[in-house]
Amino acid sequence: MAYRVLSSRVAPPSNKLSRRFVFAFTLSLSCTYLCYSALFCSGTVMPRLHGFEEHGCVRAESAGAKKLLHKAPFCAADSAQSGPSAAAAAAGGPARNQSGRRAAAAAAQGARQDAARSKAANGTSAQRYGNKKLPNALIVGVKKGGTRAVLEFIRIHPDVRAVGTEPHFFDRNYDKGLDWYRGLMPRTLDSQITMEKTPSYFVTREAPRRIASMSRETKLIVVVRNPVTRAISDYTQTLSKKPDIPSFEELAFKNRSEGVVDTSWNAIRIGMYILHLENWLQYFRLSQIHFVSGERLITDPAGELGRVQDFLGLKRIITDKHFYFNRTKGFPCLKKPESSSLPRCLGKSKGRTHVQIDQEVIEQLRDFYRPFNVKFYEMVGHDFRWD
DSSP states (O other): OHHHHHHHHHSOTTOHHHHHHHHHHHHHHHHHHHHHHHHHHHTSSSOOOHHHHHTTOOOOOSHHHHHHHHHSHHHHHHHHHHHHHHHHHHHHTHHHHHHHHHHHHHHHHHHHHHHHHHHHHHHHHHHTOSEEOOOSEEEEEOTTTTHHHHHHHHTTSTTEEEOSSOOOTTTTSGGGOHHHHHHTSOEEOTTSEEEEEOGGGGGOTTHHHHHHHHOTTOEEEEEEOOHHHHHHHHHHHHHHHOTTSOOHHHHHEEETTTTEEOTTSHHHHTTOHHHHHHHHTTTSOGGGEEEEEHHHHHHOHHHHHHHHHHHTTOOOOOOGGGEEEETTTTEEEEOOOTTOSSOBOOOTTTTOOOOOOOHHHHHHHHHHHHHHHHHHHHHHTOOOOOO
């Protein structure tokens, strides 16, 4: 057919030389067409268009369509890969064809790995989002009052970020400076509250002045507990670390028969709350200090945490549904979060059994603390009913 068309248009019928030339040209063209058809059908030149097929790309027949396809990242990548593969296959035949397929598969795997790395990098940057800021709120006391429980409970609130360990900045590490202190803080968004807890601040004389120099608007949380029970708990903890210390009675009294209490013993002195509070009120308004009942924290953790959230200006998200009572520890625990297979309870050192103290000693200490408690109730405007 091609010969007839060309011969009728190119050469006159009378010219035999021209006819022979046209016949040879037509034959050459036909052979070339057959060779290329065989190559394409066998997949030698273009083994597979797996990249185009995988991402929904199509072969472009026009220049404009090719430009549009090359704007799509997957199509451009696959198209770039197919060029070298085709050249290599045409040069080397079936062996190069297999190599090209492996190269294409490796390229696809590399693309998936790059996407996974990009996703992981995005997750890491999201975790690092925000800035390290000085704390807006501090849990300043008291030791063995329930400060760890308050911190662990309040930090499940999405708008609270807290330091897990006790920095002891305002009592032991103040000389390291505010930049060092800020560096200990977690990254927070502008809408989040930064917190830390160090119970010894409450009984450190310099702490109120130092905190006020950082910010007079800092909110303070004090977890208080019956001072007699608190002193026994304090002694129990010390005894677990130093089994050779004197008995509780020996440490608590200068003269047991006369009922003279030794106020120089730290376990006794901490419970004289009113004396420490007077120091804090020289630098902070009473409205900036929230007192948590250590007793109610055990019997009604959701209620106490609700008041803490109100004090911090947070929406009440932590409720009854977050707690259950652990009868073994005698203390409330957080229910199992979705990301964990176990509930969250405080450590072994929390809720330990107290040493047995003679009831007469307990009554003497109650008498000693009573006037301090009454003044404390009057100052804060709340009766904790410890007497």
